[in-house]
Amino acid sequence: MAGTPFDLQLLNLCAALLLLLSFAMLAQRRVVTLVNLLAIQGALLFVATLLLAWRTGEHHLYLSAALTLALKVLLLPWLLHRLIRRLQVYWDTEPLLNISGTMLIGLLVVVFAFGLAQPIAALASTATRSAIGIALAVILLSFVTMITRRKAMSQVVGFLSMENGLFFGAMSATYGMPMIVEFGVALDVLVAVLVLGVFFFQIREQFDSLDLHHLESLKESPTFGKSPSPAPARSVQEN
Amino acid sequence: MLYIDSSMRACLALLALWALIGVAGLLRPMSVGFVGRMLFPLGALCGVVLAVVAATSIGAPAEQAVLKIGLPDLPMHVRRDALASFFLLLLGATSAGISIFAAGYFRRGQGTAPGLMCLQYHLFLASMGFVLLADDAYAFMVAWETMALSSYFLVTTQHGLPEIRRAGFLYLLIAHVGALAILLSFGVMQGGSWQFTFDAMRGAHLTPYWAAVAFLLALFGFGAKAGLVPLHVWLPEAHPAAPSPVSALMSGAMLKMAVYGVLRVSFDLLGKPEWWWGLVLLAVGLFSALYGVTFAAVQTDMKRLLAWSSIENLGIVFAAIGLGIVFHGVGMNSLAALALIAALYHSLNHAFMKSLLFLGTGAVLHSTGERNLGRLGGLIHRMPWVAWLTLVGALAMAGLPPLNGFVSEWLLLQAFLFAHQVPRTFVNMILPVGAALVALSAALAAYVMVKFFGVIFLGQPREPALARAHDAGLLERIGLIWLALGCLLLGLLPTYVIDTLRTVVAQFSGALLPSTGAPWWLLVPLAGRQASYSAPVFLIALASIVVLTALLVRRFYHHRVRRAAAWDGGFGRLNARMQDTAEGFGQPIRHIFGAFFAVQRELPSAFDSAPRYGVVVGDRIWQWVYLPLGTLVQRIADSFAWLQQGRISTYLLYSFITLIALLALML
Numbered sequence: 001m002a003g004t005p006f007d008l009q010l011l012n013l014c015a016a017l018l019l020l021l022s023f024a025m026l027a028q029r030r031v032v033t034l035v036n037l038l039a040i041q042g043a044l045l046f047v048a049t050l051l052l053a054w055r056t057g058e059h060h061l062y063l064s065a066a067l068t069l070a071l072k073v074l075l076l077p078w079l080l081h082r083l084i085r086r087l088q089v090y091w092d093t094e095p096l097l098n099i100s101g102t103m104l105i106g107l108l109v110v111v112f113a114f115g116l117a118q119p120i121a122a123l124a125s126t127a128t129r130s131a132i133g134i135a136l137a138v139i140l141l142s143f144v145t146m147i148t149r150r151k152a153m154s155q156v157v158g159f160l161s162m163e164n165g166l167f168f169g170a171m172s173a174t175y176g177m178p179m180i181v182e183f184g185v186a187l188d189v190l191v192a193v194l195v196l197g198v199f200f201f202q203i204r205e206q207f208d209s210l211d212l213h214h215l216e217s218l219k220e221s222p223t224f225g226k227s228p229s230p231a232p233a234r235s236v237q238e239n
Numbered sequence: 240m241l242y243i244d245s246s247m248r249a250c251l252a253l254l255a256l257w258a259l260i261g262v263a264g265l266l267r268p269m270s271v272g273f274v275g276r277m278l279f280p281l282g283a284l285c286g287v288v289l290a291v292v293a294a295t296s297i298g299a300p301a302e303q304a305v306l307k308i309g310l311p312d313l314p315m316h317v318r319r320d321a322l323a324s325f326f327l328l329l330l331g332a333t334s335a336g337i338s339i340f341a342a343g344y345f346r347r348g349q350g351t352a353p354g355l356m357c358l359q360y361h362l363f364l365a366s367m368g369f370v371l372l373a374d375d376a377y378a379f380m381v382a383w384e385t386m387a388l389s390s391y392f393l394v395t396t397q398h399g400l401p402e403i404r405r406a407g408f409l410y411l412l413i414a415h416v417g418a419l420a421i422l423l424s425f426g427v428m429q430g431g432s433w434q435f436t437f438d439a440m441r442g443a444h445l446t447p448y449w450a451a452v453a454f455l456l457a458l459f460g461f462g463a464k465a466g467l468v469p470l471h472v473w474l475p476e477a478h479p480a481a482p483s484p485v486s487a488l489m490s491g492a493m494l495k496m497a498v499y500g501v502l503r504v505s506f507d508l509l510g511k512p513e514w515w516w517g518l519v520l521l522a523v524g525l526f527s528a529l530y531g532v533t534f535a536a537v538q539t540d541m542k543r544l545l546a547w548s549s550i551e552n553l554g555i556v557f558a559a560i561g562l563g564i565v566f567h568g569v570g571m572n573s574l575a576a577l578a579l580i581a582a583l584y585h586s587l588n589h590a591f592m593k594s595l596l597f598l599g600t601g602a603v604l605h606s607t608g609e610r611n612l613g614r615l616g617g618l619i620h621r622m623p624w625v626a627w628l629t630l631v632g633a634l635a636m637a638g639l640p641p642l643n644g645f646v647s648e649w650l651l652l653q654a655f656l657f658a659h660q661v662p663r664t665f666v667n668m669i670l671p672v673g674a675a676l677v678a679l680s681a682a683l684a685a686y687v688m689v690k691f692f693g694v695i696f697l698g699q700p701r702e703p704a705l706a707r708a709h710d711a712g713l714l715e716r717i718g719l720i721w722l723a724l725g726c727l728l729l730g731l732l733p734t735y736v737i738d739t740l741r742t743v744v745a746q747f748s749g750a751l752l753p754s755t756g757a758p759w760w761l762l763v764p765l766a767g768r769q770a771s772y773s774a775p776v777f778l779i780a781l782a783s784i785v786v787l788t789a790l791l792v793r794r795f796y797h798h799r800v801r802r803a804a805a806w807d808g809g810f811g812r813l814n815a816r817m818q819d820t821a822e823g824f825g826q827p828i829r830h831i832f833g834a835f836f837a838v839q840r841e842l843p844s845a846f847d848s849a850p851r852y853g854v855v856v857g858d859r860i861w862q863w864v865y866l867p868l869g870t871l872v873q874r875i876a877d878s879f880a881w882l883q884q885g886r887i888s889t890y891l892l893y894s895f896i897t898l899i900a901l902l903a904l905m906l
Contacts, residue, residue, distance in 0.1 A: 096888060116902050143898070147891045155887070213886065 483601020
C-alpha cells in the first residue's frame with residue numbers, strides 16, 4: 001500500500017491484531033490466558049488510541065489513551081487475576097459448542113459485520129473508517145464468546161472485550177466519544193467488574209461452583225399459580 | 240390592591256413552607272414531641288393562612304408565572320385562577336383541622352417513624368397544592384405523582400401487616416393506571432403542537448372526535464382517583480389501612496383533586512364541553528352514588544363504611560358536574576351555573592364533613608382499639624366531645640338542615656327539577672330519573688349515618704373493654720371543632736358561599752348564575768321561582784322546638800310518681816346483646832339491593848355445639864371486571880413463560896439474535 005502513510009498502516013495493523021485476538025479469545029479455554037489476552041487487547045487499544053491522537057492532534061484522545069492504559073491494561077486485568085486466584089478458577093469447562101464450530105460461526109459473524117460496516121464507512125469521514133468493520137466484528141465475536149461459555153468468569157471477560165470493541169468502533173468512526181461519555185463508560189465498566197466480583201462470591205457460596213448452569217434451578221417452576229386472589233372479605237358478621 | 244399581585248406568590252411560598260416543615264421532621268425523626276407538638280401545628284397554621292390567601296384571591300383575575308425549577312429547558316408554569324383558588328381554599332381549610340388533630344393523634348408505635356411520616360404528610364399537602372397551581376402537563380404530572388406516592392407511603396404506615404401492604408399496592412396500581420390515562424389525555428390535548436403548556440392546550444383546536452377521546456381519557460384517569468365505579472376498588476381498602484388523619488386528608492382533600500382535574504380539563508383546557516359528555520358523567524356519577532351508598536349500608540368496619548360513603552359523595556359531585564355540562568352544552572347557562580355551584584359546594588361540604596367523621600373514627604379507634612362496629616356502642620357517655628362533634632358531621636352527611644350537606648344536595652335537586660326544559664328528546668325524560676336517584680342516595684346516606692352514629696355512640700357498650708375508653712385530647716378536640724364549625728357555617732350562611740362560588744363558576748365556565756337580590760338569610764337559587772330556604776330561620780325554629788319540648792317534658796313528666804311492675808313479665812333488663820347490630824341494621828338493604836352484592840353465608844347446623852353465623856359481602860365488580868382482567872394478563876404472561884429458560888447463555892443468545900436482526904434490517 002504505497003499511498004498509505006506509515007502511521008495509518010500501523011493503525012490498520014493494530015486493528016487486524018485486535019480481530020485476531022478476538023478469535024484467540026473465542027478459542028481459548030484457560031481463564032488465566034483469557035485475561036492475559038484481554039490485557040493485550042487493551043494494550044493494542046492503547047497503542048491505537050495514541051497513534052490516532054498523534055495523527056489527528058486531538059487532545060482528548062491522549063486522555064482517553066491514558067485512561068485505557070490505566071484501566072484496561074493495568075487495573076482490570078489485575079483485579080481479574082486476583083479474583084481468579086481467590087476463586088480458584090483456572091479452567092473453563094467444555095464450551096457449549098466445540099471450538100471448531102465456534103470458529104465457523106465467528107467467521108460468519110465477521111462477514112456479516114464487514115457487510116454491515118460498508119455503508120457506515122462510506123459515510124464516515126475519518127481516516128480510520130476502514131477499521132469500523134473490524135470494531136463491529138470484535139463486538140459481535142465477544143458476544144459469541146459470552147454465549148458459548150459456561151463459567152461466569154469467562155463471560156465477564158467477554159463483556160469487557162465487547163466494551164473494548166465499542167470503544168474502538170467509536171474511535172474509528174468519529175475519533176472517540178465525548179470525554180464525558182468515555183469517563184462514564186469507564187466508570188461503569190469498573191463498577192460492573194466490582195459488582196460481578198461480589199456476585200461470583202455469592203454464587204460460589206450458594207452452589208459451591210461458578211458454573212452458571214446451577215443458576216437454572218432459579219427458574220420459576222412451570223406450574224402456574226391460580227389467578228390473582230379475589231378481594232379480601234368486605235365485612236364479616238358474627239353473632 | 241396588594242394581594243392581587245402577590246397571592247400566587249404567597250400560595251407558592253406556603254406550599255414551599257409545607258415542604259420545609261416536612262423536611263424539618265427529619266431533624267429529629269424519632270421525637271413525637273417535636274414532630275407532633277411543633278411541626279404539625281405549624282403545618283395547620285400554614286393551612287389556615289393558605290385558606291385565607293386563597294379566599295381573598297378568588298375574585299382576583301388569573302395570574303401566571305414561569306418557575307425556574309425543573310429540568311433544563313423545561314421550566315414549570317404556574318397559574319392561579321378562581322377555580323384553583325377555590326380548591327386551595329378547600330385544601331387549606333380542611334388540612335388545618337386535620338393537621339391540628341394529627342398533632343395530638345400520632346403516638347410512638349410500630350410503623351413509620353414520626354419524622355418520616357411528617358415529611359410524607361407535608362409533601363402530600365404541598366403536592367396537592369401544586370397540582371392546583373400547575374399550568375403545564377409536566378408540572379401537573381410531577382405534582383400528581385408526588386401526591387400519589389406520598390399518600391401511598393402514608394397508607395402503608397403500618398407496613399408490617401400484609402393486608403396493609405396489599406391495600407397500598409392496590410392503591411398504587413390504580414393510581415398509576417389513572418395517571419397513565421391522564422398523561423395520554425394531555426398527549427391528545429396538545430393537538431399536534433407538541434407544546435405541553437396548558438396555554439397551548441387551550442389554543443389547540445381539536446376535532447370533536449379527539450376532544451371526546453381526551454375527555455374520556457381524563458375522565459378515566461381522574462375517575463380512578465375519585466373512586467368512580469368501577470375504579471373504586473382501592474378506596475375501601477386504602478382508607479381503612481391508613482391512619483385516620485391520612486384517611487381524612489385523602490377522602491377530604493385528595494379526592495377533590497380529581498374533581499378539580501375534570502373541571503379543569505373539560506371546561507378550561509378543552510374549551511366548550513359537548514353536552515353528551517355530561518350524560519356520561521351523570522350516568523357514572525349516579526351509579527357510583529347508589530352503588531357506594533348501598534355498600535356503605537352493609538359495612539361493619541367503620542372506616543370502610545366511610546370509604547364507601549366517599550364513593551357515594553364523589554358520585555353525587557360528578558353527577559352534578561355532568562348535569563352542569565348538559566345544561567352548558569345546550570346553552571342553559573344559569574342552570575349550568577347552578578349545577579356547577581352545587582358540585583363545588585358539595586365538594587367543599589364533603590371535605591369538611593368526611594374529614595370530621597374520619598377524625599372521629601380515629602379518636603374512637605385510638606381510645607378503644609376497635610374498628611369493628613360490632614364491638615362498639617354506648618361511647619357517647621365515655622367520649623362526649625367526640626360523640627357530639629361527630630354527630631354534627633353525621634347530620635351533615637345525612638343531608639339534614641340546617642347543616643351544610645343539605646344545602647348542596649338541595650341545590651342539585653333544584654337544578655335537576657328544571658331538566659325537563661333541556662331541548663333534547665329522551666334526555667329530558669331520563670334526567671328526572673337522575674333526580675330520583677340523587678334523592679334515593681341522599682336518603683340512604685341518612686340511613687347509613689343513623690347506623691354509623693347509632694351503633695358506635697348510642698345504646699350500651701358491646702364489650703366490657705369499652706368502659707376504659709377516654710375522650711380525645713385537647714389538640715384533637717380543636718381539630719374536630721374546627722371542622723364541625725366549618726360544617727355549621729357552610730350550612731348557615733349559604734348565600735355568602737354561593738356568591739363566592741358564582742364568581743368561580745363564571746370565571747372557569749362562563750356560565751353566570753344571575754343574582755336574585757334576596758336578603759342574606761334567605762337562599763333563593765333562581766330568581767322568580769318559588770323554592771327558597773332559610774337556614775337561620777330553620778335553625779331558630781328547630782332550636783325553639785327542641786327547647787320547648789325539653790321544657791314541657793321537664794314540666795309535666797318529671798317529678799311525678801312512677802309505678803313499676805313487680806314482675807316485668809319476663810322482660811328483664813335490656814342488655815348489650817339485645818341492641819340492633821350493624822349487620823342487623825344493614826340487613827334490609829342487603830336484601831333490597833341483593834343484586835349488587837356477592838354474599839357468602841355461613842350458617843350453623845341445628846346440632847352445632849358452638850353455632851356460628853357469618854356472612855361476607857363481596858363486591859361483584861371484582862368478579863366482573865378485575866378477576867377476568869387478572870386472568871387475561873396471567874394467560875398472556877403464561878404464553879410467554881417458555882422464554883424463561885434460566886440459562887444465561889440462552890438469554891445472551893436472545894440479545895444476540897435481536898441485535899443481529901436489527902442490524903440486518905439496517906443493511
